[in-house]
Amino acid sequence: MKNKLIIANWKMNLDNQKTVDLTADLLKRWQEENVSNLEIVVCPSFIALKSVAQQLVKHQLKLGAQDCFWEASGAYTGEISPLELKNIGCDYVIVGHSERRTYCREDDQIVNQKVRAALRHNLAPIICIGETFEERQAGNKDFVIMQQVEKAVQEVKLNLEQRLVIAYEPVWVIGSGQAVSPDEAEHTNQVIRQVLLDAFPLSVIEERIYLIYGGSVNPENIKSFMSQKTIEGALVGTASLSGETFWQLIKSV
Numbered sequence: 001m002k003n004k005l006i007i008a009n010w011k012m013n014l015d016n017q018k019t020v021d022l023t024a025d026l027l028k029r030w031q032e033e034n035v036s037n038l039e040i041v042v043c044p045s046f047i048a049l050k051s052v053a054q055q056l057v058k059h060q061l062k063l064g065a066q067d068c069f070w071e072a073s074g075a076y077t078g079e080i081s082p083l084e085l086k087n088i089g090c091d092y093v094i095v096g097h098s099e100r101r102t103y104c105r106e107d108d109q110i111v112n113q114k115v116r117a118a119l120r121h122n123l124a125p126i127i128c129i130g131e132t133f134e135e136r137q138a139g140n141k142d143f144v145i146m147q148q149v150e151k152a153v154q155e156v157k158l159n160l161e162q163r164l165v166i167a168y169e170p171v172w173v174i175g176s177g178q179a180v181s182p183d184e185a186e187h188t189n190q191v192i193r194q195v196l197l198d199a200f201p202l203s204v205i206e207e208r209i210y211l212i213y214g215g216s217v218n219p220e221n222i223k224s225f226m227s228q229k230t231i232e233g234a235l236v237g238t239a240s241l242s243g244e245t246f247w248q249l250i251k252s253v
């Protein structure tokens with residue numbers, strides 16, 4: 001049985017010191033009240049990764065980055081190598097977050113290149129998938145989701161050490177304070193699962209692919225998402241920026 005996966009995406013919200021303080025706060029809470037059957041991942045900004053990696057040594061909290069490039073090294077000014085992320089202590093990397101798709105024009109092909117690069121270096125990609133409000137209004141939601149998933153996992157094979165996470169994040173609810181209904185998230189996960197069944201053996205999906213939900217998850221609504229059949233975790237933005245709120249959310253799982 002898989003552990004539930006709770007991932008904190010701190011985005012560009014915290015400076016180095018605030019990131020270190022928040023990590024210390026979470027570690028203290030973890031030591032006081034150990035929670036079982038959960039894997040907790042924190043994704044600080046790149047400049048704080050090294051400090052947080054040092055804090056997490058010998059702790060069970062896992063480290064993730066918010067993006068990576070698709071090559072391991074070379075003349076790629078300003079980019080971040082997945083190999084270096086692994087070397088620094090990351091186990092996860094977020095790929096194709098809607099904010100990157102919007103502001104940095106990342107498309108499905110770039111997302112696929114990043115997914116494969118992450119896996120080559122044994123980082124588990126957290127692939128973000130989601131429709132915009134306009135796509136939803138036009139009745140194209142399921143089609144958009146199916147296309148994104150299909151393209152993201154093209155030519156991807158998972159060996160026994162590799163894992164993959166797909167986060168359904170409706171773009172229009174991210175940061176809005178208003179999540180979609182758990183039933184709708186469950187329906188979308190079923191659609192995603194159907195696409196995955198064409199790409200991977202069932203045993204791989206069951207053992208090494210996680211389907212999670214993200215978009216305005218908070219301590220009050222987390223339980224209703226986690227009680228859905230196919231939802232195996234959450235990607236949390238705003239509610240992960242306060243140690244107290246994030247810990248309440250974790251305890252509600």
Ligand code: PGA
Pocket residue numbers: 009169173174175176177214215216217235236237238239
């Ligand atoms: P949110 O962000 O929880 O603030 O909606 C989620 C995300 O962007 O991953």
